[in-house]
Amino acid sequence: MMGQQNETTLTIAGTWQGIRLMLPLAFFTIAFGLAFGVAASHQGLAAWQALSMSTLVFAAPSQFAALELWHAPLPLLALAGTTLAIHTRHMLMGASLYTWLAPLPPLKRFAVIFLVTDSNWALALSKYQQGERNVGILLGGGIALWAAWVLGTGAGLMFGGGITHPERFGLDMIMLCFLLVIVIGNRPRAFMVLPWLAAGTSALLAYWWLPPFLHVMVGALTGGAVAVLLARYQAMKVSQ
Amino acid sequence: MNTPAVWSSLAAISIMVVIGYGSRVLGLIVMARLTLGPNVRLFIDAMSSSVLIAILTPMIVHSDHATRVAALAAGLVAVALKSPLASIAVGIVCAALWRWLF
Numbered sequence: 001m002m003g004q005q006n007e008t009t010l011t012i013a014g015t016w017q018g019i020r021l022m023l024p025l026a027f028f029t030i031a032f033g034l035a036f037g038v039a040a041s042h043q044g045l046a047a048w049q050a051l052s053m054s055t056l057v058f059a060a061p062s063q064f065a066a067l068e069l070w071h072a073p074l075p076l077l078a079l080a081g082t083t084l085a086i087h088t089r090h091m092l093m094g095a096s097l098y099t100w101l102a103p104l105p106p107l108k109r110f111a112v113i114f115l116v117t118d119s120n121w122a123l124a125l126s127k128y129q130q131g132e133r134n135v136g137i138l139l140g141g142g143i144a145l146w147a148a149w150v151l152g153t154g155a156g157l158m159f160g161g162g163i164t165h166p167e168r169f170g171l172d173m174i175m176l177c178f179l180l181v182i183v184i185g186n187r188p189r190a191f192m193v194l195p196w197l198a199a200g201t202s203a204l205l206a207y208w209w210l211p212p213f214l215h216v217m218v219g220a221l222t223g224g225a226v227a228v229l230l231a232r233y234q235a236m237k238v239s240q
Numbered sequence: 241m242n243t244p245a246v247w248s249s250l251a252a253i254s255i256m257v258v259i260g261y262g263s264r265v266l267g268l269i270v271m272a273r274l275t276l277g278p279n280v281r282l283f284i285d286a287m288s289s290s291v292l293i294a295i296l297t298p299m300i301v302h303s304d305h306a307t308r309v310a311a312l313a314a315g316l317v318a319v320a321l322k323s324p325l326a327s328i329a330v331g332i333v334c335a336a337l338w339r340w341l342f
Binding site for chain 2: 028031032035044045046049052053056057058059061062063065066068070071072073074076079080082083084085086087088089090091092093094095096097098101109110113114116167168169170171172173174176177178179180181182183184185192195196199200201202203204207215216217218219220221222223224225226227228231232
């Protein structure tokens with residue numbers, strides 16, 4: 001099986017396999033979508049706004065982050081900066097898929113890349129390293145997650161719209177807890193403690209003393225810079 | 241609640257769509273031809289989680305006790321159980337309980 005297919009392919013059978021492999025996780029994604037829908041309606045987003053975000057942006061972290069900024073007048077610049085800081089990582093993900101997707105016709109390539117998100121990327125890349133060449137595994141996983149995310153959002157909007165005092169049931173915690181979980185639930189590394197402390201502290205200081213919404217960028221850049229400095233410092237200590 | 245105007249909501253969602261899709265495509269067509277040093281990769285990686293920390297910290301500091309308790313409980317569950325759903329559920333229940341009790 002493995003090693004025989006060195007050519008990139010994209011078949012329906014492979015796509016089905018991708019969908020099936022991602023089904024267990026898609027089940028959880030429905031719940032996350034539900035959480036997003038409830039949080040969005042609590043934050044005052046119209047159904048079409050939340051649904052078009054889930055359909056077209058298809059990225060839980062930036063969507064939840066956008067909710068936090070969703071007040072009139074919308075801070076568009078801060079929103080762009082925040083989204084950019086979160087999505088820069090997607091460039092690395094896209095780049096890692098280059099050799100696999102390059103033989104596909106451009107239209108298919110750019111359609112598949114739209115559905116790339118953390119989970120199906122991680123799964124597909126590990127399969128690719130084991131010799132899988134069928135892009136369907138990536139596409140199918142993306143389809144399953146996307147459908148689950150959109151369905152869940154719709155359900156959450158219906159459900160959340162009917163609740164008059166969401167904070168009494170703790171539903172205003174969804175956004176905060178979700179962001180928290182993305183940060184620390186996903187393989188927390190001891191190395192990141194210092195960068196995160198720096199990010200949190202600088203963000204808080206900026207929140208107090210700089211113009212509104214700059215704290216997000218300040219924290220993001222500080223965290224990145226401290227991580228690089230820390231790595232350099234550690235490398236220096238090893239080489240001495 | 242103060243809801244943003246339709247045009248600005250449309251602009252906001254468009255910005256997110258362009259950046260979200262653009263970053264995936266850009267990685268595929270541009271980044272693949274550049275070789276990124278380990279420092280750049282590390283910076284990008286650390287930045288993507290730091291931005292969430294930067295959003296969270298003032299949110300938690302400037303809130304009520306219920307929120308802080310919920311955040312603490314959800315954080316502990318996230319680290320201990322590695323289950324996002326359980327963690328969110330615990331956060332919701334904690335905040336609801338706290339507000340009901342106090």
